[in-house]
Amino acid sequence: NAGVTQTPKFRVLKTGQSMTLLCAQDMNHEYMYWYRQDPGMGLRLIHYSVGEGTTAKGEVPDGYNVSRLKKQNFLLGLESAAPSQTSVYFCASSYSKGTIIRNEQFFGPGTRLTVL
Amino acid sequence: GQSLEQPSEVTAVEGAIVQINCTYQTSGFYGLSWYQQHDGGAPTFLSYNALDGLEETGRFSSFLSRSDSYGYLLLQELQMKDSASYFCAVRGLTGGGNKLTFGTGTQLKVEL
Numbered sequence: 001n002a003g004v005t006q007t008p009k010f011r012v013l014k015t016g017q018s019m020t021l022l023c024a025q026d027m028n029h030e031y032m033y034w035y036r037q038d039p040g041m042g043l044r045l046i047h048y049s050v051g052e053g054t055t056a057k058g059e060v061p062d063g064y065n066v067s068r069l070k071k072q073n074f075l076l077g078l079e080s081a082a083p084s085q086t087s088v089y090f091c092a093s094s095y096s097k098g099t100i101i102r103n104e105q106f107f108g109p110g111t112r113l114t115v116l
Numbered sequence: 117g118q119s120l121e122q123p124s125e126v127t128a129v130e131g132a133i134v135q136i137n138c139t140y141q142t143s144g145f146y147g148l149s150w151y152q153q154h155d156g157g158a159p160t161f162l163s164y165n166a167l168d169g170l171e172e173t174g175r176f177s178s179f180l181s182r183s184d185s186y187g188y189l190l191l192q193e194l195q196m197k198d199s200a201s202y203f204c205a206v207r208g209l210t211g212g213g214n215k216l217t218f219g220t221g222t223q224l225k226v227e228l
Binding site: 103 | 124146147157161203205206207212215216217218219221
């Protein structure tokens, strides 16, 4: 199993450009998440999904949109990128049962985004 | 909501024992978890405490005291490869989706 994969790994955008980050998981997990990680800030939840066709806002949702059209994929969109969105973006997934008891999430390798 | 506090940096020598503390404020939660993240890498799950007490997994142990709103990660027989950032995390009682709130992380530097 590949686990959780993210594309692209790196990206540089100009202010105002748009892009979509793709997350895919092959573990048949129900729940998926998008986080951003900034120096000294830890991981902050942007949006999450508890199943195909459902999404919800996390702690820092402004400026981002998400879609979960298929169970294995979770897309994060930036409609008009801003320098404040320069960050490392991590996707994660978890079971709806079993390892949810352990608060265990499985993370992808991350996307390093720079907005100039 | 929840908030978690950790020291920003801890330094220790190879072979030693180090303790990384985590204090939290939450109205209720489903236990305390710990994640490890090497530079440039993804966070990976290390341990979980649902109840008060010590949980041991090899060289790593984790402790929780709900009455003190406090937990810690204990790393024994430190190795250079343990140099990484360590995050504590909680899942709140409200809301669904196994959402986690993470601390700001502790960077552990292991020296020779």
